[in-house]
Amino acid sequence: MESVIEMAAKDINSDELENFKKKILKKALFRRRASKLILTILNLFVALFLLLPLLYAVSIAFMPSNELFTTNLNLIPSTPTFNNFRQAMAKIPLKRFIVNSFVVAGFITMGQIISCSLAAFSFSFLDFKGKNVLFMLVMATMMIPGEATIISNYLTVSSLKWLDTYQVLIIPYLTSAMGIFLFRQFYKSFPISLYESARIDGCSNLRFIYSILIPLTKSAIGAMAVYTFINAWNMYLWPLLVTGSDKMRTVQIGIGMLDSVDSQSISMMIAGVVMIIVPSISVFIIGQKQLIRGMFSGAVKG
Amino acid sequence: MASLSLVNVCKTFKNGQIAVKDFNLDIKDEEFLILVGPSGCGKSTTLRMIAGLEEISSGELWIDGALMNLTVPQKRDLAMVFQSYALYPHLTVYENIAFSLRVRNIPQIEIEERVKKAADILCIRHLLDRKPFALSGGQKQRVAIGSVIVRKPKAYLMDEPLSNLDAKLRTQMRVELSKIHKELGATIIYVTHDQVEAMTLGTKIVVMNAGVIQQAAPPEVLYNNPVNKFVAGFIGSPSMNFIPVWVERREERICIVFSNNRLFLNEDNAHCLIESGYLGRRVYLGIRPEDFHETGPKEQAIKLKVEIKEVLGSDILLHGKIGGNPICGRLKPDFPSEAGTEVSIFADMNRILLFDLDTEENILDH
Numbered sequence: 293m294e295s296v297i298e299m300a301a302k303d304i305n306s307d308e309l310e311n312f313k314k315k316i317l318k319k320a321l322f323r324r325r326a327s328k329l330i331l332t333i334l335n336l337f338v339a340l341f342l343l344l345p346l347l348y349a350v351s352i353a354f355m356p357s358n359e360l361f362t363t364n365l366n367l368i369p370s371t372p373t374f375n376n377f378r379q380a381m382a383k384i385p386l387k388r389f390i391v392n393s394f395v396v397a398g399f400i401t402m403g404q405i406i407s408c409s410l411a412a413f414s415f416s417f418l419d420f421k422g423k424n425v426l427f428m429l430v431m432a433t434m435m436i437p438g439e440a441t442i443i444s445n446y447l448t449v450s451s452l453k454w455l456d457t458y459q460v461l462i463i464p465y466l467t468s469a470m471g472i473f474l475f476r477q478f479y480k481s482f483p484i485s486l487y488e489s490a491r492i493d494g495c496s497n498l499r500f501i502y503s504i505l506i507p508l509t510k511s512a513i514g515a516m517a518v519y520t521f522i523n524a525w526n527m528y529l530w531p532l533l534v535t536g537s538d539k540m541r542t543v544q545i546g547i548g549m550l551d552s553v554d555s556q557s558i559s560m561m562i563a564g565v566v567m568i569i570v571p572s573i574s575v576f577i578i579g580q581k582q583l584i585r586g587m588f589s590g591a592v593k594g
Numbered sequence: 595m596a597s598l599s600l601v602n603v604c605k606t607f608k609n610g611q612i613a614v615k616d617f618n619l620d621i622k623d624e625e626f627l628i629l630v631g632p633s634g635c636g637k638s639t640t641l642r643m644i645a646g647l648e649e650i651s652s653g654e655l656w657i658d659g660a661l662m663n664l665t666v667p668q669k670r671d672l673a674m675v676f677q678s679y680a681l682y683p684h685l686t687v688y689e690n691i692a693f694s695l696r697v698r699n700i701p702q703i704e705i706e707e708r709v710k711k712a713a714d715i716l717c718i719r720h721l722l723d724r725k726p727f728a729l730s731g732g733q734k735q736r737v738a739i740g741s742v743i744v745r746k747p748k749a750y751l752m753d754e755p756l757s758n759l760d761a762k763l764r765t766q767m768r769v770e771l772s773k774i775h776k777e778l779g780a781t782i783i784y785v786t787h788d789q790v791e792a793m794t795l796g797t798k799i800v801v802m803n804a805g806v807i808q809q810a811a812p813p814e815v816l817y818n819n820p821v822n823k824f825v826a827g828f829i830g831s832p833s834m835n836f837i838p839v840w841v842e843r844r845e846e847r848i849c850i851v852f853s854n855n856r857l858f859l860n861e862d863n864a865h866c867l868i869e870s871g872y873l874g875r876r877v878y879l880g881i882r883p884e885d886f887h888e889t890g891p892k893e894q895a896i897k898l899k900v901e902i903k904e905v906l907g908s909d910i911l912l913h914g915k916i917g918g919n920p921i922c923g924r925l926k927p928d929f930p931s932e933a934g935t936e937v938s939i940f941a942d943m944n945r946i947l948l949f950d951l952d953t954e955e956n957i958l959d960h
């Protein structure tokens with residue numbers, strides 16, 4: 293390299309050479325920065341486009357009704373107000389609904405993580421008779437749509453006198469074939485020699501799960517937790533069927549109560565909606581770090 | 595430490611693959627036992643059956659006088675080093691080494707003492723706070739060995755622990771493993787496909803082929819007196835030369851004849867051949883590259899057309915063909931030879947081996 297530069301530099305003196313180098317570097321730096329800037333602007337633009345409906349909803353939630361029902365395109369409230377939120381809270385016991393939803397979604401998430409990861413552990417690490425048949429059976433349940441069983445489930449829980457309670461919202465959803473499947477897929481890439489090594493070291497299965505498997509599959513657990521929580525938070529048909537009183541309703545049902553024939557206020561409804569999507573979005577934001585993190589660098593060999 | 599016994603152990607996999615057949619072996623206390631053989635001959639399977647990771651299809655496994663066939667790995671009190679190292683990526687080196695002790699609820703103070711001691715033996719004291727991803731291959735290997743030597747198990751099992759290291763590190767770790775074996779007075783069962791590793795480390799070597807034990811013996815015996823052609827060819831590098839030859843009687847002496855060469859056997863070997871009725875029949879002559887010499891009596895000379903000459907520094911290797919059989923000779927570097935020329939080399943007739951053409955068993959009993 294050097295000789296090439298020296299050869300080219302033969303007929304210019306060293307000062308000029310320095311200047312020349314500086315110029316080239318400056319140019320390269322400028323180019324790099326410019327391309328980064330363009331990418332950022334493009335990203336911002338796309339993000340804005342995708343988020344527009346959401347942002348518009350937030351904006352409407354702060355608008356007095358009279359600003360909404362005009363022929364002008366009011367994207368941003370000129371006189372922002374909390375009135376819509378206040379009205380929504382007054383009309384329905386939204387706080388109670390949110391608490392209910394949190395309790396239900398929280399328990400379902402915990403239950404599914406525990407039951408699905410344990411089931412997936414047995415399917416991928418243990419060896420027992422009928423393992424494959426059992427796994428097929430579990431997978432087969434995924435092919436039956438939830439709506440097909442909802443009536444018989446309803447009859448079962450009502451004969452247990454469980455209607456309008458927390459357990460009726462939680463217990464039927466404590467495990468899921470999808471969760472078992474996802475965890476098993478994830479464990480498949482787990483180096484089996486770690487499990488064998490732990491066993492020879494005298495480690496019991498439970499100990500292996502909490503001191504090796506869980507720390508190493510945090511990202512899978514995080515992903516599952518976010519996915520399950522949001523699904524549970526958005527549950528509609530089942531809660532609608534099995535809860536009747538305000539005490540037990542979840543937000544998705546409750547929000548429907550904002551829409552009544554006699555006093556329809558779109559801005560109030562949207563204020564309600566904005567309030568209930570805040571928790572699920574925050575779960576996603578908190579969880580996304582876990583989603584992205586990979587724990588497997590240097591697990592085996594190197 | 596302990597002694598192990600395998601009696602008629604067989605392993606048939608679910609898909610019908612027979613990996614180990616009729617494996618009989620006694621492993622004495624403090625023995626450094628090597629399982630060696632070509633890839634796929636069932637070494638790992640045997641080791642995994644001892645560890646309890648693979649079920650024993652039939653036969654018995656005894657450890658210290660107790661039948662262990664159905665005992666779970668946790669209860670066998672063995673320790674194993676995996677080829678892939680199997681370090682826990684989320685734990686520091688210290689915690690990796692301490693893991694098996696923590697599982698056993700050993701007091702903190704003792705754990706610390708034992709981890710430090712193991713780290714000192716392996717010179718990894720300065721790495722204790724690192725995570726595995728920040729270690730080189732050789733360091734990972736040391737940590738993996740460290741995490742088994744902190745324990746005092748009945749036996750150490752190692753499955754090709756050095757095969758991921760480069761040649762230099764491998765030689766270095768080999769020496770260290772030998773040292774550790776002496777220091778700990780440990781029973782070690784060590785799997786490798788590398789015969790050099792086997793010869794240098796083992797106090798007893800088991801040569802396997804296609805799931806069957808060929809020979810179990812100390813290294814010198816394997817080298818000097820292999821039971822069959824397979825073992826003779828497997829042990830030693832470059833491997834032994836084999837030539838089909840005729841056994842004939844000439845001038846009142848017994849000789850072997852092959853493509854214009856004639857070698858006279860010594861008294862013992864000649865006697866042995868006549869006794870077992872090989873006169874006039876074809877056998878395999880086996881001779882190691884290092885058993886060719888630059889000089890010798892004329893009747894031991896073999897003419898070899900050199901095709902390739904490899905210079906190793908301390909020695910040279912001459913490659914050529916005799917009657918279509920590849921022949922390799924290891925000679926002193928000052929031996930005058932060039933590729934393309936014909937040279938005379940002299941076979942050490944006291945060190946030759948003869949094998950039956952069909953059974954491939956060793957005919958001469960040294």
Ligand SMILES: Nc1ncnc2c1ncn2[C@@H]1O[C@H](COP(=O)(O)OP(=O)(O)O)[C@@H](O)[C@H]1O
Nearest residue numbers: 607609611613632633634635636637638639640
């Ligand atoms: N889980 C298994 N199922 C079926 N066949 C297997 C299994 N594990 C190993 N084998 C077969 O058993 C034979 C011995 O394997 P192994 O003990 O791993 O050989 P190696 O001597 O190279 O360690 C091989 O032919 C291999 O293909």
Ligand SMILES: [Mg+2]
Nearest residue numbers: 634637638639
């Ligand atoms: Mg193997």
